[in-house]
Amino acid sequence: MKSFKSWLNPKPWRTIPSDDSDSCLDGIKTFQLNKEGVEHIRIMLYGPTGAGKSSFINTVETIIRGRMTCQALPDAVSGTSFTTKYQTHTIKKDSSTIYPFVFVDLMGLEKDRKKGVCPEDVDLALKGHLRDGYEFNPQSPITTSDPCYNGSPTLSDKTHILVCVIPANTANILTDEHIEKVREIRCAARDLGIPQMAILTQIDEACPEVHSDLKNVYLSNIIKKRTEQLNVSVGIPLNFIFPVxxxxxxxxxxxxxNALTLMALEHMINLGEDFVDKN
Ligand SMILES: Nc1nc2c(ncn2[C@@H]2O[C@H](COP(=O)(O)OP(=O)(O)OP(=O)(O)O)[C@@H](O)[C@H]2O)c(=O)[nH]1
Ligand SMILES: [Mg+2]
Structure with a gap:
């Protein structure tokens, strides 16, 4: 049997930024988007059912507001997607303003082609055609006559950064069916020039050493391997994959x-801002 020690590298596999998380949080809280007509960076999360998309949104809000929140309902009984509506989640800054970055929580991708969110709907969401409240139908994408179909999306409605959310705690991470769906969505985003990155969730469940101390994340061979598997299977570059x-x-x-989440969030905001600036 492998000893616990063999799961840890003597040296970190990624250099950890020297900035402390307080200054990173300050940077995020004071971030302003200076682009006429665009109020916020739209961050779209997609990935398998139960990966932790809704939980990530709650985690960000919890950190920014400094207390536990649960705006995006997560679900403990995985199987079919719990999130079934297209919904934009904002984070309140004060009584009348929100932070200039918002999240879109999508229905999960499921193995079966006829279950989970349709890749066609994700494509339309990327282009800004979906309105809040749209109820995903796994059998067919939205039609142009649907009241939730936005026929003339502005840059504000479009997705500015696409984030693939993958759980690290399953042996092969993604099934072939998931890989095919992820690739399809990635290609659609690539054609629109939308930047992409990934977060690897549930790292505490994937490695006992990370479970006992989250500081071991960049020493963990298991997390390193999961990051590499994700890189090889869907093609997201290693330095665009963030364990959280x-x-x-x-x-x-x-x-x-907080430190791991803020590092990933900072990257999302930077890439999203780059896209908005270019368009
Ligand atoms: N241990 C652990 N559990 C997590 C983590 N992230 C999410 N979970 C749990 O995983 C389950 C699924 O999380 P959700 O946030 O609902 O996942 P989702 O991707 O939104 O799922 P769908 O809406 O069904 O597509 C919940 O029980 C969460 O509490 C994590 O980082 N570690
Ligand atoms: Mg969800």
């Missing part, structure tokens, strides 16, 4: 959870 641990059972804020 969502708040799911904690009742208090945790510095290590």
């Amino acid at each position: 641990k969502n708040y799911h059972s904690e009742v208090c804020l945790n510095e290590d959870i």
